[in-house]
Amino acid sequence: MGNEIYFDNSATTRISEEALKTYLSVARSEYGNPSSLHGMGKDAETVLKNARQTIAKTVGDTAGGTVLFTSGGTEANNLAIFGRAHAKPRFKGKTILTSAGEHASVKMPLAALADEGYKIVEIPTTGGRLDPEAIVKYATPDVILASIMLVNNETGALYDVPAVAAALRRSCPDAVLHVDATQAYLKVPFSVKTLGCGLLTLSSHKIEGPKGTGALWIDPGVIRNRGLVPILLGGGQEAGLRSGTEDPPSCAAFAKAAAVGYSALAERIARLTELRERLFEKLASNPFLSLSGVRANLPPVASPHIVSLTIPHFKSETMLHALSARGIYVSSGSACSSHGKHGTSALSAFGLSDADADATIRVSFSHRNTVEQIDLFCDALSEEITRLVRF
Numbered sequence: 001m002g003n004e005i006y007f008d009n010s011a012t013t014r015i016s017e018e019a020l021k022t023y024l025s026v027a028r029s030e031y032g033n034p035s036s037l038h039g040m041g042k043d044a045e046t047v048l049k050n051a052r053q054t055i056a057k058t059v060g061d062t063a064g065g066t067v068l069f070t071s072g073g074t075e076a077n078n079l080a081i082f083g084r085a086h087a088k089p090r091f092k093g094k095t096i097l098t099s100a101g102e103h104a105s106v107k108m109p110l111a112a113l114a115d116e117g118y119k120i121v122e123i124p125t126t127g128g129r130l131d132p133e134a135i136v137k138y139a140t141p142d143v144i145l146a147s148i149m150l151v152n153n154e155t156g157a158l159y160d161v162p163a164v165a166a167a168l169r170r171s172c173p174d175a176v177l178h179v180d181a182t183q184a185y186l187k188v189p190f191s192v193k194t195l196g197c198g199l200l201t202l203s204s205h206k207i208e209g210p211k212g213t214g215a216l217w218i219d220p221g222v223i224r225n226r227g228l229v230p231i232l233l234g235g236g237q238e239a240g241l242r243s244g245t246e247d248p249p250s251c252a253a254f255a256k257a258a259a260v261g262y263s264a265l266a267e268r269i270a271r272l273t274e275l276r277e278r279l280f281e282k283l284a285s286n287p288f289l290s291l292s293g294v295r296a297n298l299p300p301v302a303s304p305h306i307v308s309l310t311i312p313h314f315k316s317e318t319m320l321h322a323l324s325a326r327g328i329y330v331s332s333g334s335a336c337s338s339h340g341k342h343g344t345s346a347l348s349a350f351g352l353s354d355a356d357a358d359a360t361i362r363v364s365f366s367h368r369n370t371v372e373q374i375d376l377f378c379d380a381l382s383e384e385i386t387r388l389v390r391f
């Protein structure tokens, strides 16, 4: 840890000391295989059970859902999508709803299902809002799955997922709602009840837990109806839905990070909101940045930790490297801005032209960032624009 300004917390976070301590303690002591029948196996199984209970609490599960551990958000999304689509071949419906601009770990499985003959329908997200008319229009009885993220990873847009749940309840008897809450978790308040979802994706490394760990929360109704089949076959761990020896140290550390984040949620949101507002204030009060056309791509409702900034005429990679050389870490807003076979990128879906999307960086905060870092970032941005414009 040096004097870096790390504004790439949506890409990943630094593991917290509490989570790291938990990892080390479990790795040293409860190192048995949770499937072993002896006492050390039982101890490891108890670690997993406690971690599941903690995570269930942080997503407001009071209905006794299943927390199934995975290798991260990507695997949880793949399991939700393939596991659901392949669970019910007796259903005639083959339509899957999604939002325009989902993460690749949702888009790519859906593209693979399209190749299998499923019909994938994208709800537009122009301006960072799920189109309410499209939600109603596309919620037809042949929908078997809707996969909608709660917070978009590039724009920070917070989508009206409960409206999708309501439309599905009204018109789609066979549909399960899957929510990718990877970016929303412990950044905006929500519960599985208020979302009305059957499947929920979480990732540990976005909330100061270890990398390579995540979870899929599954509603009891989905389990009862056998509405999900595994994508990994083997020893039948995780209720037969995700084979492979579990990783109790990582699961316990993930749960520790979740518990700490959950108990501090209100303060963390207040902190993130303060940072975001400071950035907007600085952008508005710096005539050089305004004259350079620097602008935030603002959704109507957003998570406080992500801000998408377009800096016209400067390729995002160029700006990213220029800032990186000064110890300031952001990410480029869009790796691919076109409307390809695998669905629309989030920035195009938002309404940005390809040129603007290519000139967009993403700044993403942690509750550990400071107002001074925002000020330093804005100063550095002005200086780098001045320097780069000379080329």
Ligand code: PMP
Residues within 6 Å of the ligand: 010, 011, 071, 072, 073, 074, 075, 077, 103, 105, 149, 151, 152, 153, 180, 182, 183, 203, 204, 205, 213, 214
């Ligand atoms: N969904 C979203 C919205 C994400 O931002 C990410 C991480 N970039 C993922 C899924 C994938 O999560 P993981 O890195 O844990 O596989």
